[in-house]
Each structure stands twice: as structure tokens, then as C-alpha cells.
Amino acid sequence: MFSLRSAVRQYRGLWLPSASVVRAMSSSTGPTAPFTTLAISHPAKSVTHVELHRPEKLNAMNSAFWSEMVECFNDLAADPDCRVVVVSGAGRLFTAGIDLMDMASDVLQPQGDDTARISWSLRRKIAKYQETFSVIEKCPKPVVVAVHGACIGGGVDLITACDIRLCTQDAWFQVKEVDIGLAADVGTLQRLPKVIGSRSLVNDLALTARRMYADEAKSSGLVSRVFPDKEAMITGAVEMAGEIAGRSPVAVQGTKINLIYSRDHSVAEGLDYMATWNMSMLQTDDVIKSAQASMEKKGPKTVTFSKL
Numbered sequence: 001m002f003s004l005r006s007a008v009r010q011y012r013g014l015w016l017p018s019a020s021v022v023r024a025m026s027s028s029t030g031p032t033a034p035f036t037t038l039a040i041s042h043p044a045k046s047v048t049h050v051e052l053h054r055p056e057k058l059n060a061m062n063s064a065f066w067s068e069m070v071e072c073f074n075d076l077a078a079d080p081d082c083r084v085v086v087v088s089g090a091g092r093l094f095t096a097g098i099d100l101m102d103m104a105s106d107v108l109q110p111q112g113d114d115t116a117r118i119s120w121s122l123r124r125k126i127a128k129y130q131e132t133f134s135v136i137e138k139c140p141k142p143v144v145v146a147v148h149g150a151c152i153g154g155g156v157d158l159i160t161a162c163d164i165r166l167c168t169q170d171a172w173f174q175v176k177e178v179d180i181g182l183a184a185d186v187g188t189l190q191r192l193p194k195v196i197g198s199r200s201l202v203n204d205l206a207l208t209a210r211r212m213y214a215d216e217a218k219s220s221g222l223v224s225r226v227f228p229d230k231e232a233m234i235t236g237a238v239e240m241a242g243e244i245a246g247r248s249p250v251a252v253q254g255t256k257i258n259l260i261y262s263r264d265h266s267v268a269e270g271l272d273y274m275a276t277w278n279m280s281m282l283q284t285d286d287v288i289k290s291a292q293a294s295m296e297k298k299g300p301k302t303v304t305f306s307k308l
């Protein structure tokens with residue numbers, strides 16, 4: 001059983017797993033080198049599956065994870081063979097959030113000669129952790145996240161940076177940060193209000209740290225589909241990703257980028273950005289090819305689009 005008291009004792013400097021211990025925890029069918037916390041696979045054409053892979057620690061987010069996500073998503077952003085990403089968790093639940101053993105010393109024992117220097121150092125660290133999930137949003141490829149079991153703390157920060165959220169009937173979500181004495185600082189408080197329409201519900205979840213179960217997650221709009229079990233969900237996620245990956249990457253990536261831009265700007269600013277975007281993107285061959293297929297009553301998936 002996880003004990004917060006023992007975690008606090010350990011992360012006050014008594015125990016920190018070395019890189020070799022972290023590596024030893026990875027099975028051969030586990031993480032994909034050079035990663036130690038992520039398993040990468042390609043379940044369908046142009047679809048990349050990124051699996052959080054520390055099942056023995058319930059995919060708790062250790063220091064390696066925070067860097068590896070950045071490396072992984074920056075690679076995927078630039079990879080023309082990847083058009084859509086599916087994210088899920090290995091083992092019995094999606095993630096237990098920040099690794100309280102591995103990470104807390106970084107935050108609770110900050111280095112620096114005085115308050116100003118400690119504060120600057122902490123600020124840099126928080127900005128670094130924020131980037132771990134902002135890379136998902138900055139990646140122009142749509143990211144579908146599939147949650148089973150539990151999605152706690154940092155898990156909610158992660159999923160709110162994704163484009164499409166799916167879950168299983170047994171899933172629950174918890175903005176857990178107030179329970180461990182901090183205001184969530186890597187995305188939940190900024191993105192969750194943009195995902196869920198009800199400000200009252202966001203406040204309720206973030207201030208009470210209560211669990212929200214799948215049915216409420218669906219009715220509130222946090223997830224768009226609920227599946228009976230993990231297998232059905234992963235199949236559904238990969239099918240959905242395949243549908244998106246079969247369409248023009250110019251259209252798909254332009255849609256993601258403009259939806260995010262519009263979320264953060266006025267309608268007038270969004271329209272202006274869109275006009276500037278499409279003054280070049282409308283010149284793509286993909287429009288001609290897709291329109292022709294449509295006229296011939298063929299689906300967009302019958303068209304071959306050049307790599308982007």
C-alpha cells in the first residue's frame with residue numbers, strides 16, 4: 001500500500017533511485033530505448049502509440065518521464081511518418097501522477113544561496129515541468145489519449161493538453177494537488193476550464209480533489225467516449241487515429257493548430273490568423289485530390305497524400 005508518510009520521509013533526501021535502478025525496472029517488452037518510461041509502437045499506418053510504461057509504479061511520473069515526454073513529442077512533431085498519436089498507460093491504471101519518491105526532493109529541497117536564487121531555480125524547474133505537457137499541445141499532430149483505471153494529479157495535466165480524450169467505464173479522474181499541499185502548476189488549472197464548460201465543476205474538482213468517475217467525465221465533456229474495457233478502448237482509439245491519419249495532413253494539422261489558436265484568442269483574431277494560415281495552405285495539392293475524391297463519391301482515405 002502506498003504511504004504518503006513514508007514517501008515524504010524518503011523524498012526528504014534519504015532515497016532517490018539511480019538511473020540504473022530506473023532502467024532495471026523496465027522489462028524487455030517494456031519501454032522503448034532510449035526511453036525508460038515510454039513504450040513506442042506503430043499500431044496502424046501513420047499512427048504512433050506512446051504508452052506510459054512504469055506499470056509496477058502505476059506509471060508515476062519520475063524525473064526521466066518529465067524529460068522523455070519532451071524528447072518523444074518533439075521527435076513526433078518532426079516525424080513525417082507520424083500523423084496521429086495515441087497515448088495510454090500500461091498496467092492496471094493510466095497514471096498515479098507525479099512520482100512522490102523521485103520528484104519531491106527536486107521541488108522540496110531546491111538549491112540556491114538565498115531566497116532569490118532558490119526562487120529563480122524553482123521557477124525554471126516549474127517551467128521545465130510545464131513543457132512536458134505543453135509539447136503535446138505544440139505537436140501539430142492530433143493526440144488521442146485513452147484513460148483506464150485512474151488518472152491522478154499530473155495525469156489530468158497531461159490529458160487536458162491532448163486533443164481527444166477517451167476512457168473506460170472504470171476510469172476516474174482526480175485533480176489531486178490540493179491534497180498534497182500545492183496548487184496544480186503544470187496545466188490543469190489553465191486547460192481544464194477550457195475543456196469543461198462549467199466553471200463551478202472545475203472549481204469543485206480542483207478545490208475538493210474528489211474523484212470524478214467515467215459517467216460524469218462524459219456528461220461534463222472531459223471525455224468524448226466511454227468504452228466498456230481497456231481492450232475495446234485501445235481498439236477504438238487506434239481506429240479513430242487511423243481515420244484521422246487517412247486524411248490530408250495539411251488539413252488535419254492546420255485544423256489542430258487553428259483550433260488551439262482560436263481557443264486562446266478572440267473570434268476576430270482567430271479569423272485573421274486562419275486567413276493568413278490558409279492563404280498558403282489552400283495551395284496544397286491535397287485540396288484538389290480530396291475534392292476530386294469527394295466528387296467521385298470516394299472517401300478521403302482512398303487518396304494518397306504526400307508526407308508533410
Ligand SMILES: CC/C=C\C=C\CC(=O)SCCNC(=O)CCNC(=O)[C@H](O)C(C)(C)COP(=O)(O)OP(=O)(O)OC[C@H]1O[C@@H](n2cnc3c(N)ncnc32)[C@H](O)[C@@H]1OP(=O)(O)O
Binds near residue numbers: 176177
Ligand atoms: C512541479 C510539479 C509537477 C507536477 C505535479 C503533479 C501533482 C500530482 O501528481 S498530485 C498526485 C500525486 N499522486 C498521488 O498522490 C497518488 C499516490 N498513490 C496512491 O494514492 C495509490 O498508489 C493509488 C493510486 C490509489 C493506488 O493504490 P494501490 O492500488 O493500493 O497501489 P499501491 O500499492 O499504493 O501502489 C503500487 C506501487 O506504486 C507506487 N506508487 C503509487 N503511486 C505513486 C506515486 N505517485 N509516486 C511514487 N510511487 C507510487 C507505490 O509506492 C507502490 O510501489 P511498491 O514498490 O509496490 O511499494
